[in-house]
Amino acid sequence: MNWIERKILGFFVKTKGIFSKLFFSGKGIIFMLHRVLPEQERNQYTLNKDLAISPEKLDEFILLFKAKGYKFISLDDLQSWLEKKKKIRQKFICLTFDDGYRDNLIHGVPILEKHKVPATIYITNCLPNGTGILWWYLFETHAKTAKKLNLNSSIGRLDFSWENSEQAYAQFGSISDAIKSIPISELQTVLMEGFGKTALEFEELCRSVSLSWDEIATLSRHPLITIGAHTMQHVSVKQQNYEVVKAEMSSSKKELEHYIGKEVKHFAYPFGGTFDVSSKDLEISESCGFRTSTLNQAGNIFRNNHKSMHALARMPLGNSTDDQRLKYYLNGIYHFSANQFNYTIHIH
Numbered sequence: 001m002n003w004i005e006r007k008i009l010g011f012f013v014k015t016k017g018i019f020s021k022l023f024f025s026g027k028g029i030i031f032m033l034h035r036v037l038p039e040q041e042r043n044q045y046t047l048n049k050d051l052a053i054s055p056e057k058l059d060e061f062i063l064l065f066k067a068k069g070y071k072f073i074s075l076d077d078l079q080s081w082l083e084k085k086k087k088i089r090q091k092f093i094c095l096t097f098d099d100g101y102r103d104n105l106i107h108g109v110p111i112l113e114k115h116k117v118p119a120t121i122y123i124t125n126c127l128p129n130g131t132g133i134l135w136w137y138l139f140e141t142h143a144k145t146a147k148k149l150n151l152n153s154s155i156g157r158l159d160f161s162w163e164n165s166e167q168a169y170a171q172f173g174s175i176s177d178a179i180k181s182i183p184i185s186e187l188q189t190v191l192m193e194g195f196g197k198t199a200l201e202f203e204e205l206c207r208s209v210s211l212s213w214d215e216i217a218t219l220s221r222h223p224l225i226t227i228g229a230h231t232m233q234h235v236s237v238k239q240q241n242y243e244v245v246k247a248e249m250s251s252s253k254k255e256l257e258h259y260i261g262k263e264v265k266h267f268a269y270p271f272g273g274t275f276d277v278s279s280k281d282l283e284i285s286e287s288c289g290f291r292t293s294t295l296n297q298a299g300n301i302f303r304n305n306h307k308s309m310h311a312l313a314r315m316p317l318g319n320s321t322d323d324q325r326l327k328y329y330l331n332g333i334y335h336f337s338a339n340q341f342n343y344t345i346h347i348h
């Protein structure tokens with residue numbers, strides 16, 4: 001952001017976002033959530049605590065958005081609106097839950113039912129298949145007992161070390177980027193060695209938190225729930241070649257459709273930031289037959305700001321989303337500071 005843009009942003013902030021709301025808050029927001037866990041269970045985590053929202057907080061947010069006049073819509077409705085096939089009078093919100101955690105069914109669905117709010121759950125197929133390597137959780141535990149992590153793959157060797165878990169968590173960004181760059185075919189072997197765990201231990205962790213295929217099929221018949229895809233193995237697609245990405249996207253769609261018996265129209269890029277998605281990936285998701293694809297890149301939804309239905313902005317929502325942050329989400333200040341004063345999300 002240059003000097004002039006910073007001045008303008010400062011003006012928007014000073015005027016409490018009234019002017020930015022007028023021009024830049026768009027029509028709606030897609031929110032990105034993951035797990036739904038009671039406070040006591042959230043508190044067991046440090047690094048991954050914000051990966052879960054508490055049921056009370058979810059309830060509170062829904063009531064707040066309804067009180068502010070927002071309408072909750074499904075991704076099918078969002079798609080129809082973006083394609084100009086449907087009119088939506090009010091500002092809207094879409095709720096999306098990534099990965100396919102069982103707590104979505106246990107703690108999330110009852111709240112959605114209470115308020116009759118639709119949501120999409122993006123399933124990573126390796127979760128119900130029991131083959132998911134939930135390295136973000138493995139790393140949190142590993143950092144408490146070990147003092148180092150070695151990642152030894154065909155792209156090279158990376159060594160990380162720390163004195164205490166706090167120091168380890170501070171390096172999570174670079175460790176996460178390193179893990180995402182490992183070719184997917186080597187990931188299990190590299191991480192088994194790095195974390196000193198067996199394949200069975202990986203599977204036990206995965207099965208303990210994931211929805212089963214039966215549960216996913218049941219959820220798919222729920223009138224408020226849409227099932228979306230999120231690749232086979234939770235791949236940072238930008239880091240992988242065309243063939244791998246095509247296989248990851250199309251196989252996940254086909255397998256999900258096999259288990260739920262209906263078309264899977266919506267996709268979310270795993271991790272979903274600009275480090276994780278490139279323009280080739282937008283083309284692949286379209287060619288696989290998905291109708292919309294969402295990012296993890298902050299932004300509001302405008303009817304004409306999306307060059308592609310396959311690069312839709314999403315904002316994270318959780319217990320740590322405070323009043324100030326929420327205000328900036330809703331009045332568009334957050335969108336414009338995150339996207340250098342562009343309506344469009346730039347994916348290279």
Ligand SMILES: [Zn+2]
Pocket residue numbers: 098099230234270271
């Ligand atoms: Zn994910």
